[in-house]
Amino acid sequence: MATVELTTENFNEVVNGPGVVLVDFWASWCGPCRMFAPVYEKASEQHQDMTFGTVDTEAQTELAQAFGISSIPTLMVARDGVVVYAQPGALPEPALADLISKVQQLDMDEVRASIAAQQQQQ
Known part of the structure; x- marks a missing residue:
């Protein structure tokens, strides 16, 4: 699967959808x-069950600013509409494969419960 170019028009629809x-x-x-x-x-070719998107920070300055992107490349991963990873830096192939594996193994009910608990403490 080729990567999807993300813009202010389609970003929320793509990122907040189901899956990784x-x-x-x-x-x-x-x-x-x-x-x-x-x-x-x-x-992206090895994991066709996931969506791989790109944001050109020069063309999509609003998106870059909205996510506080100050260093590129920055990789963000969302699962079922929840951002579970966001770090600057280019990952080597083994590190990206490891990250994808860890995201696939997440218990999203546990993640949502943790987020809810943190929000209650604020």
Whole structure:
């Protein structure tokens, strides 16, 4: 599956949907972003049951600002509409594979309960 270009128009619909969604915040001038792109594309081909999206931070400045993106590439992962990972830095292929595996193993009921407990403490 090819990656999906995410914009302010389709971002919420894609990311808040069911399943696992990976989002790569990048820019064409960014060397580490260009190095990470083939790793990300290969993972998208290996995991066709997931959605792999990209956000061009130059073209989609509103999205980059909304998520506080100050360093690229930044990888964000959402599962069933809940952001479960967001870190800057280009991941090597084994680290990305490990992250995907861990996200697949998450107990989302447990994650939602943890989020609800944190919100009650605030």
